[in-house]
Amino acid sequence: MPVFLLPEFIADLQDHADAHFARRVLQKTLRPDGKFRPDAEDHRYEGVEDAWIRYVSRQRTAYRVIYLKYRDNIYLYRAGEHSIEDRLTEPATGAVEAAVPVVEAGPELAAAIAAMPALHTPQASAPLINRFKRNVPSPQVNREIFSRRNLPHKDIWLVAPFIDCDLFAPTAAFGKLLLDQVEDGASVVLITAPPKDKNIDWMENLAERQVTIFVYPRLHTKLYCFIFDENRRYERGLQHGDRYSSLILLGSANLTSPGMALGSGRCNEELCYAVPEDEIDFVEEYVAELMLRGYELPDVRRFLARGQWQKMENEKW
CATH class of the missing domain: 3.30.870.10 (Endonuclease Chain A)
Known part of the structure:
Protein backbone atom coordinates (compact mmCIF):
# COMPACT_ATOMS: atom_id res chain seq x y z
CA MET A 1 0.00 0.00 0.00
CA PRO A 2 1.25 3.54 -0.72
CA VAL A 3 2.23 5.35 2.47
CA PHE A 4 1.92 9.03 3.31
CA LEU A 5 3.27 10.93 6.31
CA LEU A 6 0.89 13.42 7.88
CA PRO A 7 2.40 16.65 9.27
CA GLU A 8 1.49 15.61 12.83
CA PHE A 9 3.41 12.34 12.42
CA ILE A 10 6.52 14.13 11.18
CA ALA A 11 6.30 16.57 14.09
CA ASP A 12 6.03 13.66 16.55
CA LEU A 13 9.23 12.14 15.17
CA GLN A 14 11.05 15.46 15.31
CA ASP A 15 9.97 16.44 18.80
CA HIS A 16 10.54 13.15 20.63
CA ALA A 17 13.31 13.11 23.25
CA ASP A 18 14.52 9.61 22.30
CA ALA A 19 17.19 10.00 19.62
CA HIS A 20 16.34 6.55 18.24
CA PHE A 21 12.58 7.03 18.28
CA ALA A 22 12.18 7.95 14.59
CA ARG A 23 14.26 5.01 13.41
CA ARG A 24 12.37 2.54 15.62
CA VAL A 25 9.00 3.81 14.46
CA LEU A 26 9.88 3.80 10.77
CA GLN A 27 11.48 0.36 10.87
CA LYS A 28 8.31 -0.97 12.46
CA THR A 29 5.96 0.60 9.91
CA LEU A 30 7.81 0.77 6.57
CA ARG A 31 9.55 -1.76 4.37
CA PRO A 32 12.78 -0.81 2.58
CA ASP A 33 10.83 -0.29 -0.66
CA GLY A 34 8.68 2.38 1.00
CA LYS A 35 5.57 0.21 1.22
CA PHE A 36 3.62 -0.34 4.42
CA ARG A 37 4.84 -3.16 6.65
CA PRO A 38 1.79 -5.27 7.71
CA ASP A 39 1.34 -6.50 11.27
CA ALA A 40 -1.32 -9.00 12.32
CA GLU A 41 -1.63 -7.40 15.79
CA ASP A 42 -2.85 -4.05 14.48
CA HIS A 43 -6.34 -3.18 15.67
CA ARG A 44 -8.83 -0.38 15.26
CA TYR A 45 -8.70 2.76 17.38
CA GLU A 46 -12.14 3.70 18.67
CA GLY A 47 -12.96 7.38 18.37
CA VAL A 48 -11.32 8.37 15.08
CA GLU A 49 -12.76 7.05 11.85
CA ASP A 50 -10.56 4.57 9.94
CA ALA A 51 -7.80 4.83 12.57
CA TRP A 52 -5.64 1.83 13.54
CA ILE A 53 -3.01 1.23 16.25
CA ARG A 54 0.42 -0.32 15.69
CA TYR A 55 2.60 -1.30 18.67
CA VAL A 56 6.25 -0.40 18.25
CA SER A 57 7.39 -1.60 21.70
CA ARG A 58 5.71 -3.08 24.76
CA GLN A 59 7.56 -1.62 27.71
CA ARG A 60 5.88 0.53 30.37
CA THR A 61 6.14 3.60 28.13
CA ALA A 62 5.22 1.56 25.07
CA TYR A 63 5.56 3.34 21.75
CA ARG A 64 2.53 3.41 19.46
CA VAL A 65 1.84 4.47 15.90
CA ILE A 66 -1.65 5.50 14.90
CA TYR A 67 -2.39 5.42 11.21
CA LEU A 68 -5.39 5.98 8.96
CA LYS A 69 -6.44 3.53 6.29
CA TYR A 70 -8.24 5.38 3.50
CA ARG A 71 -9.13 3.15 0.57
CA ASP A 72 -5.77 1.81 -0.70
CA ASN A 73 -3.60 4.38 1.06
CA ILE A 74 -1.98 4.43 4.50
CA TYR A 75 -1.53 7.74 6.32
CA LEU A 76 0.83 7.63 9.30
CA TYR A 77 -0.86 10.05 11.67
CA ARG A 78 0.64 10.07 15.19
CA ALA A 79 3.51 8.41 17.08
CA GLY A 80 4.43 8.42 20.75
CA GLU A 81 3.97 6.78 24.14
CA HIS A 82 0.82 5.02 25.31
CA SER A 83 -0.63 8.34 26.48
CA ILE A 84 -0.93 9.57 22.89
CA GLU A 85 -4.12 7.50 22.64
CA ASP A 86 -5.74 9.53 25.42
CA ARG A 87 -5.71 12.85 23.59
CA LEU A 88 -6.21 11.79 19.99
CA THR A 89 -8.47 13.89 17.78
CA GLU A 90 -9.35 13.86 14.10
CA PRO A 91 -6.61 15.11 11.74
CA ALA A 92 -6.56 18.85 11.29
CA THR A 93 -8.30 20.32 8.27
CA GLY A 94 -6.08 19.96 5.22
CA ALA A 95 -3.69 17.52 6.92
CA VAL A 96 -4.40 14.67 4.50
CA GLU A 97 -3.85 16.94 1.52
CA ALA A 98 -0.54 18.07 3.03
CA ALA A 99 0.68 14.51 3.61
CA VAL A 100 4.14 13.65 2.28
CA PRO A 101 4.29 10.52 0.07
CA VAL A 102 6.94 7.94 0.91
CA VAL A 103 8.52 7.07 -2.43
CA GLU A 104 11.46 5.03 -1.21
CA ALA A 105 12.37 4.32 2.39
CA GLY A 106 15.69 3.23 3.77
CA PRO A 107 18.05 3.75 6.70
CA GLU A 108 18.43 7.40 5.76
CA LEU A 109 14.73 8.23 6.10
CA ALA A 110 14.68 8.64 9.88
CA ALA A 111 17.69 10.95 9.80
CA ALA A 112 16.18 12.96 6.95
CA ILE A 113 12.93 13.50 8.82
CA ALA A 114 14.77 14.45 12.01
CA ALA A 115 16.66 17.11 10.04
CA MET A 116 13.54 18.63 8.48
CA PRO A 117 12.33 21.94 9.92
CA ALA A 118 9.56 21.55 12.44
CA LEU A 119 6.04 21.78 11.08
CA HIS A 120 3.52 23.75 13.05
CA THR A 121 0.24 22.73 11.51
CA PRO A 122 -2.76 24.04 13.42
CA GLN A 123 -4.51 21.17 15.15
CA ALA A 124 -7.84 20.85 16.79
CA SER A 125 -7.54 21.18 20.55
CA ALA A 126 -7.70 17.87 22.37
CA PRO A 127 -10.72 17.52 24.63
CA LEU A 128 -9.96 18.33 28.25
CA ILE A 129 -9.99 15.41 30.67
CA ASN A 130 -11.14 16.07 34.22
CA ARG A 131 -8.49 14.30 36.28
Whole structure:
Protein backbone atom coordinates (compact mmCIF):
# COMPACT_ATOMS: atom_id res chain seq x y z
CA MET A 1 0.00 0.00 0.00
CA PRO A 2 1.25 3.54 -0.72
CA VAL A 3 2.23 5.35 2.47
CA PHE A 4 1.92 9.03 3.31
CA LEU A 5 3.27 10.93 6.31
CA LEU A 6 0.89 13.42 7.88
CA PRO A 7 2.40 16.65 9.27
CA GLU A 8 1.49 15.61 12.83
CA PHE A 9 3.41 12.34 12.42
CA ILE A 10 6.52 14.13 11.18
CA ALA A 11 6.30 16.57 14.09
CA ASP A 12 6.03 13.66 16.55
CA LEU A 13 9.23 12.14 15.17
CA GLN A 14 11.05 15.46 15.31
CA ASP A 15 9.97 16.44 18.80
CA HIS A 16 10.54 13.15 20.63
CA ALA A 17 13.31 13.11 23.25
CA ASP A 18 14.52 9.61 22.30
CA ALA A 19 17.19 10.00 19.62
CA HIS A 20 16.34 6.55 18.24
CA PHE A 21 12.58 7.03 18.28
CA ALA A 22 12.18 7.95 14.59
CA ARG A 23 14.26 5.01 13.41
CA ARG A 24 12.37 2.54 15.62
CA VAL A 25 9.00 3.81 14.46
CA LEU A 26 9.88 3.80 10.77
CA GLN A 27 11.48 0.36 10.87
CA LYS A 28 8.31 -0.97 12.46
CA THR A 29 5.96 0.60 9.91
CA LEU A 30 7.81 0.77 6.57
CA ARG A 31 9.55 -1.76 4.37
CA PRO A 32 12.78 -0.81 2.58
CA ASP A 33 10.83 -0.29 -0.66
CA GLY A 34 8.68 2.38 1.00
CA LYS A 35 5.57 0.21 1.22
CA PHE A 36 3.62 -0.34 4.42
CA ARG A 37 4.84 -3.16 6.65
CA PRO A 38 1.79 -5.27 7.71
CA ASP A 39 1.34 -6.50 11.27
CA ALA A 40 -1.32 -9.00 12.32
CA GLU A 41 -1.63 -7.40 15.79
CA ASP A 42 -2.85 -4.05 14.48
CA HIS A 43 -6.34 -3.18 15.67
CA ARG A 44 -8.83 -0.38 15.26
CA TYR A 45 -8.70 2.76 17.38
CA GLU A 46 -12.14 3.70 18.67
CA GLY A 47 -12.96 7.38 18.37
CA VAL A 48 -11.32 8.37 15.08
CA GLU A 49 -12.76 7.05 11.85
CA ASP A 50 -10.56 4.57 9.94
CA ALA A 51 -7.80 4.83 12.57
CA TRP A 52 -5.64 1.83 13.54
CA ILE A 53 -3.01 1.23 16.25
CA ARG A 54 0.42 -0.32 15.69
CA TYR A 55 2.60 -1.30 18.67
CA VAL A 56 6.25 -0.40 18.25
CA SER A 57 7.39 -1.60 21.70
CA ARG A 58 5.71 -3.08 24.76
CA GLN A 59 7.56 -1.62 27.71
CA ARG A 60 5.88 0.53 30.37
CA THR A 61 6.14 3.60 28.13
CA ALA A 62 5.22 1.56 25.07
CA TYR A 63 5.56 3.34 21.75
CA ARG A 64 2.53 3.41 19.46
CA VAL A 65 1.84 4.47 15.90
CA ILE A 66 -1.65 5.50 14.90
CA TYR A 67 -2.39 5.42 11.21
CA LEU A 68 -5.39 5.98 8.96
CA LYS A 69 -6.44 3.53 6.29
CA TYR A 70 -8.24 5.38 3.50
CA ARG A 71 -9.13 3.15 0.57
CA ASP A 72 -5.77 1.81 -0.70
CA ASN A 73 -3.60 4.38 1.06
CA ILE A 74 -1.98 4.43 4.50
CA TYR A 75 -1.53 7.74 6.32
CA LEU A 76 0.83 7.63 9.30
CA TYR A 77 -0.86 10.05 11.67
CA ARG A 78 0.64 10.07 15.19
CA ALA A 79 3.51 8.41 17.08
CA GLY A 80 4.43 8.42 20.75
CA GLU A 81 3.97 6.78 24.14
CA HIS A 82 0.82 5.02 25.31
CA SER A 83 -0.63 8.34 26.48
CA ILE A 84 -0.93 9.57 22.89
CA GLU A 85 -4.12 7.50 22.64
CA ASP A 86 -5.74 9.53 25.42
CA ARG A 87 -5.71 12.85 23.59
CA LEU A 88 -6.21 11.79 19.99
CA THR A 89 -8.47 13.89 17.78
CA GLU A 90 -9.35 13.86 14.10
CA PRO A 91 -6.61 15.11 11.74
CA ALA A 92 -6.56 18.85 11.29
CA THR A 93 -8.30 20.32 8.27
CA GLY A 94 -6.08 19.96 5.22
CA ALA A 95 -3.69 17.52 6.92
CA VAL A 96 -4.40 14.67 4.50
CA GLU A 97 -3.85 16.94 1.52
CA ALA A 98 -0.54 18.07 3.03
CA ALA A 99 0.68 14.51 3.61
CA VAL A 100 4.14 13.65 2.28
CA PRO A 101 4.29 10.52 0.07
CA VAL A 102 6.94 7.94 0.91
CA VAL A 103 8.52 7.07 -2.43
CA GLU A 104 11.46 5.03 -1.21
CA ALA A 105 12.37 4.32 2.39
CA GLY A 106 15.69 3.23 3.77
CA PRO A 107 18.05 3.75 6.70
CA GLU A 108 18.43 7.40 5.76
CA LEU A 109 14.73 8.23 6.10
CA ALA A 110 14.68 8.64 9.88
CA ALA A 111 17.69 10.95 9.80
CA ALA A 112 16.18 12.96 6.95
CA ILE A 113 12.93 13.50 8.82
CA ALA A 114 14.77 14.45 12.01
CA ALA A 115 16.66 17.11 10.04
CA MET A 116 13.54 18.63 8.48
CA PRO A 117 12.33 21.94 9.92
CA ALA A 118 9.56 21.55 12.44
CA LEU A 119 6.04 21.78 11.08
CA HIS A 120 3.52 23.75 13.05
CA THR A 121 0.24 22.73 11.51
CA PRO A 122 -2.76 24.04 13.42
CA GLN A 123 -4.51 21.17 15.15
CA ALA A 124 -7.84 20.85 16.79
CA SER A 125 -7.54 21.18 20.55
CA ALA A 126 -7.70 17.87 22.37
CA PRO A 127 -10.72 17.52 24.63
CA LEU A 128 -9.96 18.33 28.25
CA ILE A 129 -9.99 15.41 30.67
CA ASN A 130 -11.14 16.07 34.22
CA ARG A 131 -8.49 14.30 36.28
CA PHE A 132 -9.85 15.46 39.63
CA LYS A 133 -11.64 12.81 41.70
CA ARG A 134 -13.93 13.61 44.63
CA ASN A 135 -15.87 11.72 47.28
CA VAL A 136 -18.86 14.05 47.28
CA PRO A 137 -21.44 13.95 45.76
CA SER A 138 -20.30 10.62 44.25
CA PRO A 139 -17.43 8.45 45.61
CA GLN A 140 -15.09 8.81 42.63
CA VAL A 141 -11.92 8.07 44.63
CA ASN A 142 -13.45 4.82 45.84
CA ARG A 143 -14.58 3.84 42.33
CA GLU A 144 -11.19 4.54 40.79
CA ILE A 145 -9.44 2.25 43.26
CA PHE A 146 -11.95 -0.58 43.14
CA SER A 147 -11.98 -0.46 39.33
CA ARG A 148 -8.51 -2.04 39.60
CA ARG A 149 -9.85 -5.15 41.30
CA ASN A 150 -9.68 -7.52 38.32
CA LEU A 151 -6.68 -6.02 36.51
CA PRO A 152 -3.12 -7.40 36.63
CA HIS A 153 -0.64 -5.13 38.42
CA LYS A 154 3.11 -5.20 38.66
CA ASP A 155 3.30 -2.89 41.68
CA ILE A 156 0.88 -1.30 44.11
CA TRP A 157 2.22 1.55 46.26
CA LEU A 158 0.04 2.94 49.04
CA VAL A 159 1.32 6.04 50.84
CA ALA A 160 -0.78 7.53 53.65
CA PRO A 161 0.03 8.92 57.12
CA PHE A 162 -3.31 8.00 58.72
CA ILE A 163 -4.69 4.50 58.30
CA ASP A 164 -7.74 2.63 59.49
CA CYS A 165 -6.23 -0.81 60.07
CA ASP A 166 -9.67 -2.45 59.89
CA LEU A 167 -9.69 -1.72 56.16
CA PHE A 168 -6.91 -4.28 55.72
CA ALA A 169 -8.80 -7.18 57.25
CA PRO A 170 -9.05 -10.11 54.79
CA THR A 171 -12.84 -9.90 54.99
CA ALA A 172 -12.96 -6.14 54.31
CA ALA A 173 -13.46 -5.02 50.71
CA PHE A 174 -10.18 -3.10 50.50
CA GLY A 175 -8.20 -5.78 52.32
CA LYS A 176 -9.57 -8.46 50.02
CA LEU A 177 -8.63 -6.38 46.98
CA LEU A 178 -5.02 -6.10 48.15
CA LEU A 179 -4.65 -9.74 49.15
CA ASP A 180 -6.15 -10.88 45.84
CA GLN A 181 -3.59 -8.72 44.06
CA VAL A 182 -0.75 -10.24 46.10
CA GLU A 183 -1.95 -13.72 45.17
CA ASP A 184 -2.08 -12.61 41.54
CA GLY A 185 1.59 -11.62 41.64
CA ALA A 186 1.53 -7.91 42.44
CA SER A 187 4.20 -6.42 44.70
CA VAL A 188 2.26 -4.43 47.32
CA VAL A 189 4.01 -1.79 49.45
CA LEU A 190 2.46 0.28 52.23
CA ILE A 191 4.24 3.41 53.50
CA THR A 192 2.79 5.16 56.53
CA ALA A 193 3.67 7.36 59.49
CA PRO A 194 4.43 5.88 62.93
CA PRO A 195 1.03 4.97 64.46
CA LYS A 196 0.20 7.24 67.39
CA ASP A 197 -1.17 4.30 69.40
CA LYS A 198 2.03 2.28 68.77
CA ASN A 199 -0.08 -0.63 67.55
CA ILE A 200 1.79 -2.60 64.89
CA ASP A 201 -0.18 -5.86 65.09
CA TRP A 202 -2.01 -5.03 61.88
CA MET A 203 1.35 -4.37 60.19
CA GLU A 204 2.56 -7.79 61.29
CA ASN A 205 -0.58 -9.36 59.82
CA LEU A 206 -0.05 -7.61 56.50
CA ALA A 207 3.62 -8.63 56.43
CA GLU A 208 2.58 -12.26 56.92
CA ARG A 209 0.44 -11.86 53.81
CA GLN A 210 3.40 -10.58 51.76
CA VAL A 211 2.62 -6.85 51.98
CA THR A 212 5.84 -4.87 52.48
CA ILE A 213 5.67 -2.23 55.22
CA PHE A 214 7.68 0.98 55.60
CA VAL A 215 7.27 3.56 58.37
CA TYR A 216 8.31 7.09 57.47
CA PRO A 217 8.61 9.82 60.14
CA ARG A 218 6.60 13.02 59.63
CA LEU A 219 4.91 11.63 56.54
CA HIS A 220 1.94 13.60 55.23
CA THR A 221 1.74 12.44 51.60
CA LYS A 222 -1.37 10.66 50.30
CA LEU A 223 -0.49 8.74 47.15
CA TYR A 224 -2.06 5.59 45.70
CA CYS A 225 -0.44 3.88 42.72
CA PHE A 226 -1.66 0.82 40.85
CA ILE A 227 0.96 0.05 38.18
CA PHE A 228 -0.48 -2.01 35.35
CA ASP A 229 1.54 -5.10 34.39
CA GLU A 230 2.46 -4.53 30.74
CA ASN A 231 3.65 -8.12 30.38
CA ARG A 232 0.10 -9.33 30.97
CA ARG A 233 -1.75 -6.85 28.79
CA TYR A 234 -2.77 -9.50 26.26
CA GLU A 235 -3.22 -12.52 28.48
CA ARG A 236 -6.27 -14.68 27.98
CA GLY A 237 -9.36 -13.46 29.79
CA LEU A 238 -8.40 -9.77 29.79
CA GLN A 239 -10.69 -8.11 27.28
CA HIS A 240 -9.71 -4.88 25.53
CA GLY A 241 -6.22 -5.07 27.02
CA ASP A 242 -5.00 -2.11 24.99
CA ARG A 243 -7.36 0.22 26.86
CA TYR A 244 -5.87 -0.20 30.33
CA SER A 245 -3.27 1.98 32.00
CA SER A 246 -1.88 2.57 35.47
CA LEU A 247 -3.72 4.54 38.15
CA ILE A 248 -1.87 7.18 40.17
CA LEU A 249 -3.96 9.19 42.64
CA LEU A 250 -2.41 12.07 44.58
CA GLY A 251 -4.50 14.16 46.93
CA SER A 252 -6.08 14.64 50.33
CA ALA A 253 -7.66 11.25 51.09
CA ASN A 254 -6.21 9.08 53.85
CA LEU A 255 -6.63 5.31 54.01
CA THR A 256 -9.60 5.57 56.34
CA SER A 257 -13.27 4.75 55.92
CA PRO A 258 -14.31 8.43 55.62
CA GLY A 259 -11.34 9.20 53.36
CA MET A 260 -12.03 6.34 50.96
CA ALA A 261 -15.84 6.48 51.24
CA LEU A 262 -15.95 2.94 52.63
CA GLY A 263 -18.60 1.66 54.98
CA SER A 264 -21.98 3.07 55.84
CA GLY A 265 -20.78 6.20 57.64
CA ARG A 266 -20.46 9.67 56.20
CA CYS A 267 -17.46 10.23 53.96
CA ASN A 268 -15.12 13.20 53.90
CA GLU A 269 -14.95 15.85 51.22
CA GLU A 270 -11.76 14.75 49.46
CA LEU A 271 -10.02 15.75 46.26
CA CYS A 272 -7.44 13.62 44.44
CA TYR A 273 -5.70 14.13 41.11
CA ALA A 274 -5.19 11.28 38.64
CA VAL A 275 -1.60 11.81 37.53
CA PRO A 276 -0.97 11.16 33.78
CA GLU A 277 0.77 7.86 33.18
CA ASP A 278 3.65 9.47 31.31
CA GLU A 279 4.76 10.99 34.64
CA ILE A 280 5.04 7.60 36.33
CA ASP A 281 8.84 7.68 36.41
CA PHE A 282 8.79 10.77 38.65
CA VAL A 283 6.32 9.08 40.99
CA GLU A 284 8.38 5.89 41.10
CA GLU A 285 11.48 7.90 41.97
CA TYR A 286 9.65 9.56 44.85
CA VAL A 287 8.27 6.28 46.22
CA ALA A 288 11.71 4.66 45.97
CA GLU A 289 13.15 7.51 48.04
CA LEU A 290 10.51 7.00 50.73
CA MET A 291 11.39 3.31 50.88
CA LEU A 292 15.10 4.04 51.05
CA ARG A 293 14.75 6.57 53.85
CA GLY A 294 11.93 4.91 55.78
CA TYR A 295 12.06 2.26 58.50
CA GLU A 296 11.33 -1.35 57.64
CA LEU A 297 9.17 -3.45 59.94
CA PRO A 298 12.12 -5.09 61.81
CA ASP A 299 13.35 -1.57 62.66
CA VAL A 300 9.88 -0.64 63.93
CA ARG A 301 9.77 -3.74 66.14
CA ARG A 302 13.15 -2.82 67.59
CA PHE A 303 12.13 0.76 68.44
CA LEU A 304 8.97 -0.53 70.12
CA ALA A 305 10.79 -3.20 72.13
CA ARG A 306 13.39 -0.70 73.36
CA GLY A 307 10.86 1.96 74.32
CA GLN A 308 12.29 4.33 71.69
CA TRP A 309 9.08 5.06 69.79
CA GLN A 310 9.47 8.83 70.13
CA LYS A 311 12.93 8.60 68.63
CA MET A 312 11.47 6.82 65.60
CA GLU A 313 8.79 9.49 65.22
CA ASN A 314 11.51 12.08 64.67
CA GLU A 315 13.40 12.35 61.42
CA LYS A 316 16.22 9.84 60.98
CA TRP A 317 18.31 12.03 58.67
